[in-house]
Amino acid sequence: MRAGFYQFKPLFGKVDRNLQKVISVLRDVDADLIVLPELAFTGYTFLNRREVMQHAEDPARSTTVDSLAALCREKNFYLVTGFAEKSKDKCFNSSLLIGPGGLMHLYRKLHLFNTEKNCFDEGDIELQVNSIGDVRIGMMICFDWVFAEVSRSLALQGADIICHPSNLVLSYCQQSMLTRSLENRVFSITANRTGLEKRPQGELKFTGRSQIVAPDGDLLFRAASQRETLHIMEIDPRRAHDKSITALNDVLGDRRPEFYSILTQREEV
Ligand code: ACM
Secondary structure, three states: OEEEEEEOOOOOOOHHHHHHHHHHHHOOOOOOEEEOOOOOOOOOOOOOHHHHHHHOEOHHHOHHHHHHHHHHHHHOOEEEEEEEEEEOOEEEEEEEEEEOOEEEEEEEOOOOOHHHHHOOEOOOOOOOEEEEOOEEEEEOOHHHHHOHHHHHHHHHOOOOEEEEEOOOOOOOHHHHHHHHHHHHOOEEEEEOOOOEEEEOOEEEEOOOOOEEEOOOOOEEEEOOOOOOEEEEEEOOHHHHHOOEEEOOEEOOOOOOHHHOHHHHOOOOO
C-alpha cells in the first residue's frame, strides 16, 4: 500500500484557496491513502465560535467535501483530512475519511486543546475503525495523542493505521507517537502543518515534522519543520496484525482490563 501525508501551510479563512492548492498537488500523486492536517481548509486560530461558524461546513452540503470526493474518484485513493464541521448550531473540530465512493466516516475531536475549548463543541461520537479494502483505518486528531486511551481504543478495534491530522504547537507529540505506535503495534501517520498564524489574539507557530511510524516504533520518515512536504511510501499494513512484542507477550492479548476499570469511570480519584 502507498500511504503518506501532505504537510503544508493553510491560509487562515481561505477555504477555497486551500482546497485548490491541495487538489493541485494531489492530482499528480500516485497513492492509496493520504493524510492532511487538522482544519486543513480553514486554518486553526479561530477567535471564537462565531468565527468558526462563518467558515465551517456541513459535510453533507459541502463543496469542499464534494471536490475532495471527486478527486478521490478520479485518483482512486482515500483521504483523511481535518475539517471544520458545522452541524446545526454546533461546530466540531473533525476529521473525514473520504474515498472514491464519497464520505465514509466522520470523527469529532474528543480532546480539545487549549482555546479550542472556546471555539468548538467536544466530540460526541464513539471512536470507530473503517475498512478500505483489507486495511483498517482509525482516525484521531492532534491533541488526542496525549490520551493513550484513544490510540488503544482504535487498536482494539483492529486499526492497522492510525491517521492523525494535526496542527501541533507543542514539541512533544512527534516523539510520543513512536510509543503510541509501538504500544499498539500499529502504523501511525501524523500530518502536521507548517507556518505561523497571526491573528488579533496572538500568533501560533506550527511544528511541522509530519511523520510515518511503523508498528515496531520505527520512524520511517519525518519531514522538516517548516518545509512543505508531500511524502508517500510503500508500507505493509499486515505488519500491524502481529501484536507480539516478545515470544510470550502480546500488547493486546496480555492486557488485564479487569484491573483498569478506573479508566472508564468519570469521577476524579
Ligand atoms: C492541537 O490539538 N491542535 C494541538
